[in-house]
Amino acid sequence: METRVAVISIIVEKPDCIGRLNELLHDYGAYIIGRMGIPYQAKGINIISVAIDAPQDVINALTGNLGKLDGITAKAAYSKV
Numbered sequence: 029m030e031t032r033v034a035v036i037s038i039i040v041e042k043p044d045c046i047g048r049l050n051e052l053l054h055d056y057g058a059y060i061i062g063r064m065g066i067p068y069q070a071k072g073i074n075i076i077s078v079a080i081d082a083p084q085d086v087i088n089a090l091t092g093n094l095g096k097l098d099g100i101t102a103k104a105a106y107s108k109v
Contacts, residue, residue: 033061033081033107036091040074042099049100053078056090 040046053060059082066075080087087104094102 029083031059031081031083032087033079033109034087034104036078036080036087036094036102036104038076038078038094039101040076040099041072041101043074045097045099046074048097049076049094052090052093052097056080056082056086059086059090 038049040049053063059080061079061081063076063078065077068075080090082090087106091102091104094100
């Protein structure tokens with residue numbers, strides 16, 4: 029199956045949903061290349077970037093599931109390669 033490389037940008041505004049976010053990322057761990065998290069204390073949010081190499085439907089499913097969590101915004105940017 030053909031895969032795509034993407035970066036999922038996640039903004040966490042409610043810390044109580046971080047546990048579920050980590051569970052989702054663990055569930056998709058086989059596709060994740062790496063992740064970087066930055067706590068932005070001045071605004072009380074966390075910014076997370078997840079690099080992923082997966083089929084398009086898997087990336088869409090992960091991004092959609094993340095976006096359904098209360099207090100989390102998630103968007104994907106895809107490589108053209």
